[in-house]
Amino acid sequence: MTLVYSTETGRITPEKEKPSRPKGDGIVRIMRQTKGRKGKGVSIISGLDLDDAPLKLLAAELKKVCGCGGSVKNGAIEIQGDVRDKVKAHLEKKGMTVKLAGG
Numbered sequence: 001m002t003l004v005y006s007t008e009t010g011r012i013t014p015e016k017e018k019p020s021r022p023k024g025d026g027i028v029r030i031m032r033q034t035k036g037r038k039g040k041g042v043s044i045i046s047g048l049d050l051d052d053a054p055l056k057l058l059a060a061e062l063k064k065v066c067g068c069g070g071s072v073k074n075g076a077i078e079i080q081g082d083v084r085d086k087v088k089a090h091l092e093k094k095g096m097t098v099k100l101a102g103g
Contacts, residue, residue, distance in 0.1 A: 012054030028091055030084045043084050045091075046076040065090050 003012050028047045034040065044063070048055060052072075059077045063070045066086050070079035079087060088098045 007022070010045070018092065025029075026097060028096050028098045029101040030087055030098060031100075032082050033085060033102070041082050042070075043079045043082060043087060044076050045079070045087060048075070062087055 002014065005011055025047070026049075028045060031044050031046075032041055033044055034042075048058070050058065055072055055075070055077065058074050059070055059079075062077060062079055066079055066081070066083040068079060068080045068083065072078070084100055088100060091098045
């Protein structure tokens with residue numbers, strides 16, 4: 001049960017919790033997805049335990065390596081096209097454990 005009113009202070013508003021991303025298991029997964037994208041494929045990199053700022057920097061770095069566009073959504077990096085092999089090679093060079101997942 002939560003407290004909503006007190007005679008001393010009046011109405012009590014609950015503190016909003018910041019949505020947290022699930023912590024990964026230390027393995028970065030790269031999967032290819034075309035569903036809901038009109039047949040255009042993207043490579044989705046998930047399982048990175050990074051905050052928003054370092055995640056955006058890594059996304060920019062991967063976009064330069066692959067020579068294509070992309071974005072960061074819900075704690076995962078989306079890179080346009082099927083560039084899983086390039087992304088895997090680059091992340092392994094940085095010392096991360098990488099797996100190719102999905103189709």
